[in-house]
Amino acid sequence: MKFLMIMVFMGLNFATPIALQAASKESNLEHDISQSPAPQITDAGLNLQQAEQLAVQRDSVSKSFKQNEMAFVDQARATDTWQDPRIKLGMQAVPIDTFDFEQENMTQLIVGYQQMLPRGDSNTHASESMMAMSRTQTALAQRRQRQVLMQVRQAWLDVVLQKKTLDIIQANRVLFEQMLDISQSFYASGRQQQQDVVQAELEISLVDDRLERARSALVVAKANLAKWVGEENMLKGVAADQADLRLPGMKSLAELKQHLENNPELIAMQQQVIGQQKKLALADDQYSPQWGFDVTYGFRSGNNGDNPANGERSDFLTAMVTLDLPIFTENKQDRNVSAEKQRLQATRYRQLDVNRELLKRLMAVMGRLQKLKDRHQLYEDKVLPQARQNAEVSFSGYQSGVVSFFTLTRARVTELNTRLADLQIDVAYNKAFAELQYLIGENS
Template sequence: MFSYSRRNVTTPRRLAVFCLTTIAVSLQAGELTLPNAEQQALSNDYGVQALQAQSSTFAEQAVAADTWMDPVLSIGTMNLPGNNPDPFNQGMFELKVEQMLPRGNSAGIQRRKNELKGEKASVAASDRQLTLLREVRLAWLDVWYWQKALQQLQDDRHLFESLLSVTESMYSQGRKNQQDLLRAELELSRLEDRIVSVNAGLKQSRAQLARWIGQADLDTISSELPEWQAIVDIDDQKLLKHPLVQTADLAINQSDQDVALAKEGYKPQWGIEFKYGREMGDMSTMGAAESRDKFSAMVMLDIPLFTANRQDRQLSASQYQREASTIQRLETLRALQGQLQTESARFTGLQNRISLFREQLIPQVISQSEASLKAYQADVGDFADVIQAYKARLEMTLEYTRLQADTRQSYARLRYLLPAEQDRQLMTQQSAQGTTL
């Protein structure tokens, strides 16, 4: 059997993670913040509502399963002579009530099985909500990246336009050759093509986000990213509370009920019968009136004698299913632990790269681009060095923006594996506003 130990985790026990919180700034009208996108995604998802309704369905079926079968009422006449079939002169009037009882504790077990099915549907709804939160966060951050990248390209277009103006001025003064001017025009055209490509990516990412939030006319989102906040434990033991693991636990419990139900099949099923009869016909031939009323009571039961190909097989099948459910739980937990280790390592690496870009690479590439331009203007530098420096500055800025989005997307995946308390509160709030029967 697979067992998990804290020693299996290769990431540090404590890892700095950040919470997705709204920054207290005034936003332009029409901008979609991440918390608003989360709320819209949860409230507009029909899958969650369907699972919640299914949970209520099983709750009602659980009550019905733990109820006796309806009694059977029979009314008729008996012993009618063939030559005079008059029920009022010959024969016997009979009224019979028959009630079959559940086999052992099978009714209670069936009730528990339906209750477990309802719990599984409820847990499945929680997992779908967590999945929605993860996907809408990933989609929102993609839109943020493309929107930010487009803005950076547009800003850098002004830099390249200024560079082209400088080159034209120096060319008109005879200080530079035509090759530098053509190179500047080419790089500006290539930048325009890059803007067109990024704009297409922005439209696609908006369409993906609109799919989750149900808003077809999505325009712009907030330019503010969620803030870093607290330090929390990345503890694999918390995975035991994940909806997928809880679903596997409920499947094992349901298999236990199937085993118990199969064992009830070896017990006899009891029934009771009460009968009242009244003899009809001539008083002189039938005796005194008080002797005409007949009462009887009987007990019925079936006897499970031939169990080899029925009860034994059903019990064996339920035990195999229980074993399969246990193995599936181990596999589910192992998969989640692997995802947690992978994503924790990825998050740590992205954090380190963010710090390196912010503290070293970005300042260095900005200084290099400014220095190369000054050297070119002073006729001591080459134009190719200027172009290369500005292109490196643009690429470094875009990569830093991508890192910002990737880091928060990694955090969103961690939040799916280890939901924060505010996630649970949001899910509970949306569930309370869901479909009611």
């Protein structure tokens, strides 16, 4: 019996997988940002950093990826373990005439231990495949966090755009009111016709329409931002005055392409390829025979007069080794290996497509950023100063009676449009830069 217990202990001990020592290291997850304390929003309103933190904390999709990551780690540990052993207990060679356990020499109480061993390196390959899937979930969680940051930045910038648009339009409304006062004064003195007064009133009404459209767009932008940060965190509004709309600099295209290789989408595809390679190795393991061993102890009680020593009967010990022979492989192992090879190639094709798609997005974003930067420079150097000067000259000319009210109105509207266009360019640049950060990372 001692020998049997030693064999059982050895079987259970060897079932502990060596390969999972590495898996235990893989299970150390990165700090969950969702556990960080919620930011304190001041009376100035929600700034960009607070919006980013709230959005990441509230996102449930990235949390689901992290749960899947831990699930695959647990599954990898379970996979890289021997099958449960079997214990058999029973009686053998019992005489059915008397059922006397001591009547016959061969009557035995048997206790057996059976253990099947893994087929080839199947346990290791299956566990490594699960760990690759776990790392895939880690990469998908990182991709989701980048997506959340990009989306909340763009949503926050949309709110800033509409708030600053309102400020610009309201400031220009004051100028149009001044134009109305001047036109009424000139009409009262007989210097201008009533049409100028009507035109000025119409322009103010059109400005009011712009204000309403901007307010409507602001409501939509706030609703989109609230989706990420929560309605309760929008009560104090958005700190638009703290918005830094300066144009961030960019690195060279070669450097950006190098950083693109660390994009979580590519990493996820790389891990999927690794996982599929392990599945192919697992299919190859099916060609290996599966070994097993069986140890049985037979206890015999009583004695027998035919025994010269007239003592107790000797117990029996039986040890056997079993194995299966994968001979008929054409419609089983061969087909499984072929299927896994095709799945591996399909995964590589998807990896290539993801790489091309990310590169296309990088080139498109770089092109947009460069053109927006050129337009920003054009507005700063020429368009804005020219529009401002045109409005001032037209206003002076109208007061002097050498410029028509229509020309003055057109100059004021043009100045308003150029200021709004300049704001839109700056916001569009920062939104495109947020997409660039998604592609290449925060610190790239």
